[in-house]
Amino acid sequence: MIQVIKCQSKPCINGYPAAKLECPTCHKLGIAGSFFCGQECFKAGCNRPRKRWHYVIHDIATMPLPSFNEGEEGTFNPWPNFSYSGTLRPVYPLSEKRAVPKHINKPDYAKDGVPKSEMMELGSAPRILNKKQQERMRTVCKACMGREILDLAATYVKVGVTTDEIDEVVHNAIIERNAYPSPMNYREFPKSICTSINEVICHGIPDKRKLRDGDILNIDVSVYYDGYHADLNATYPVGTIDEESKMLVRTTRQCLDEAIKVCKPGALFRDIGKAIEPVAHANGCSVVHTFVGHGVNDLFHANPNIPHYAKNRAVGTMRPGMAFTIEPMINLGAYGSEKLWPDGWTTATVDGRRSAQFEETLLITETGVEVLTTGAPLEL
Ligand SMILES: [Zn+2]
Ligand SMILES: [Zn+2]
Numbered sequence: 001m002i003q004v005i006k007c008q009s010k011p012c013i014n015g016y017p018a019a020k021l022e023c024p025t026c027h028k029l030g031i032a033g034s035f036f037c038g039q040e041c042f043k044a045g046c047n048r049p050r051k052r053w054h055y056v057i058h059d060i061a062t063m064p065l066p067s068f069n070e071g072e073e074g075t076f077n078p079w080p081n082f083s084y085s086g087t088l089r090p091v092y093p094l095s096e097k098r099a100v101p102k103h104i105n106k107p108d109y110a111k112d113g114v115p116k117s118e119m120m121e122l123g124s125a126p127r128i129l130n131k132k133q134q135e136r137m138r139t140v141c142k143a144c145m146g147r148e149i150l151d152l153a154a155t156y157v158k159v160g161v162t163t164d165e166i167d168e169v170v171h172n173a174i175i176e177r178n179a180y181p182s183p184m185n186y187r188e189f190p191k192s193i194c195t196s197i198n199e200v201i202c203h204g205i206p207d208k209r210k211l212r213d214g215d216i217l218n219i220d221v222s223v224y225y226d227g228y229h230a231d232l233n234a235t236y237p238v239g240t241i242d243e244e245s246k247m248l249v250r251t252t253r254q255c256l257d258e259a260i261k262v263c264k265p266g267a268l269f270r271d272i273g274k275a276i277e278p279v280a281h282a283n284g285c286s287v288v289h290t291f292v293g294h295g296v297n298d299l300f301h302a303n304p305n306i307p308h309y310a311k312n313r314a315v316g317t318m319r320p321g322m323a324f325t326i327e328p329m330i331n332l333g334a335y336g337s338e339k340l341w342p343d344g345w346t347t348a349t350v351d352g353r354r355s356a357q358f359e360e361t362l363l364i365t366e367t368g369v370e371v372l373t374t375g376a377p378l379e380l
Contacts, residue, residue, distance in 0.1 A: 075208045078342075085339040086199035086352030091209035094190060095164050098171045106180050107224050107300065113188040118299045126295050126303045128321035134363060136228045137297065137323050140179070141361050141372035146230030149173050150221040151375060153193070157236040159213050163195035166219065167206035174223055182222035182229050182300050189345060194220040194233075196346075201288055201329050201338060201355040203345040213239035216249060218357050222300065229300045231325050232373040233359040237380065244332065245354060246380055251283040252330040252356040253378045255308070259326045263318060263362055263369035269304050270314040272326060277310035280330050288329035288355070290338055290347070295324045296361055318364045323372070327359030 078092045100106065109115040129137065140146060152173055156166045171192040174181045181192035189205075196204035196218040197211075204218075211217060220233035235249050255276040262275045272293070280287050293306030304316045308328040333353030340347055349355050363370045 072208065082342055084341075084352070085348050085350055088198050088200060088348070089209070090205070090341065090343065090346070091162075091207045094205065094207055095168070097190065098168070098184070098192060100175055100180060100184070104175060104178055104180050105224075105227070107182065107186075107229075109186055110180065110184070113185050115186060115300065118301055121299065121302060124303060126316060126319075126322050126324070127297050127299075128319055129297060129323060129363075130321065133228070133297070134321065134323075136226050137230075137361070137363060138372055140223055140225040140228045141230040141232070145177060145179060145225055146221060146223050146232050146361070147373050147375050149177075149223060150219060150232055150234060150373075153219045153221060154234070154236055157217055157219075157238055158211065159239045160210050162208050162210050163197070163204070163206035163217070164191075164208055166195060167191050167193050170219075170221060177223075177225065179223045179225035182224045182231070183220075186300060193222075194218075194345075196220070196355075196357070198354050199348045199352045201331070201347045201349060202291055202357060203347055205343055205345055211238045214241055214245075215239075216241060216245050216354060216356060220357075220359065224300070227298050229296050229298070230373060231296050231300070231327075231359060231361050233327065233357055234375075234378075235356040235358060245356075247283060248285060248330065248332050248354055249356045249380055250378065251280060251285055252328060253358050255279045255287075255328045255330055256326055256358045256360065259308070259328065260360065260362065260369060260371060263326075263364060265318055265320050265364055265366065265368075267318045268314075269306055269316045269318065270312050273307045273309045273312045273314070276308045276328050280328075284332075286331045286333070286335040288331060288335050288338075290336075291327075291329055293325045293327050293359075295322070297323050320364050320366045322364045323361060325359050325361050327357060329355055329357045331355045 075091045077089045108117050149170055153166050153170050156169055171181055183189045184192045191206045194203050195206045196202050197215055215238040216235055217238055218233055218235040222229055222231040258275045258279050259272045262271050277287050287309045289309050295302035295304055307314050331349050333351040337350040338347045339350060360371050361373045363372050
């Protein structure tokens with residue numbers, strides 16, 4: 001039984017970042033200002049009419065660590081009563097917020113979490129970058145920035161390593177290059193990368209769970225440097241993975257490669273999904289509809305929207321100077337009705353079966369397409 005009483009405690013003594021939590025009474029998610037403290041209690045901001053309530057959920061605060069806790073001593077699952085679709089669980093507390101030195105140029109959301117310039121350009125046409133701007137995109141995407149950092153992160157994908165440790169490595173590598181980790185505080189995302197394990201489709205939060213033999217892990221790295229963003233990700237095996245997972249990862253990479261072949265001046269954005277879906281279906285997989293590729297430039301997420309499924313209604317034609325991502329998320333099982341964890345970010349498949357993803361940042365040139373974040377071919 002969940003016993004709910006009014007919370008008497010002060011703001012989190014550990015300074016943990018804000019987390020969106022579900023109110024046990026009204027089942028609404030808590031909003032800004034809600035937080036939890038791993039040592040003492042849970043708090044959830046509950047938006048009831050006229051009054052906001054804060055609660056301590058006592059049986060959660062006092063219950064022993066759940067048996068499925070997967071981390072070290074002192075770690076815990078913050079939502080033991082949530083109906084997870086698969087076997088993965090969050091392992092909290094999250095590490096403390098990482099610092100970004102003052103001298104580093106930051107995007108407009110770095111302080112308050114609100115991407116104001118993005119919101120102002122919601123309905124506008126995709127940007128056409130001039131030669132100077134294209135050069136800046138190349139710089140942030142290529143060798144010493146986005147691609148090199150993702151490749152560095154990949155070397156840490158090993159049994160027993162936590163995603164929080166990979167987040168730390170990436171964060172440090174980014175600030176060493178005088179760049180900013182784009183996800184940090186974007187709409188209040190608490191960490192510097194997204195790490196999505198097994199049934200998590202995207203937007204997983206690095207935490208204290210140790211990687212296990214047989215996991216698949218997607219690492220999504222985004223970097224902001226000299227006013228421009230790079231955005232790329234890849235899915236990696238942890239130790240030895242089963243044949244089905246190998247097939248999923250290979251299929252997903254193939255989906256992205258086929259989609260890239262479509263890209264050139266005059267091609268239609270809606271045809272990208274048409275190239276992806278048959279590859280997924282031929283391998284018995286499904287394509288996630290909920291999340292799309294996007295324009296990327298001085299804005300982290302901009303027009304156009306790029307669905308990865310066939311028969312979509314995306315508008316627009318590719319023109320030289322446009323930069324955007326393609327980032328198909330492919331599932332072993334069903335798509336749709338994704339399960340959003342109470343952290344407000346982590347999105348898992350509806351049936352708990354695995355999902356993989358690959359992402360590159362592309363630039364349309366006069367003659368075709370340049371994969372700005374290009375790396376070594378997949379070996380699996
Ligand atoms: Zn990304
Ligand atoms: Zn992206």
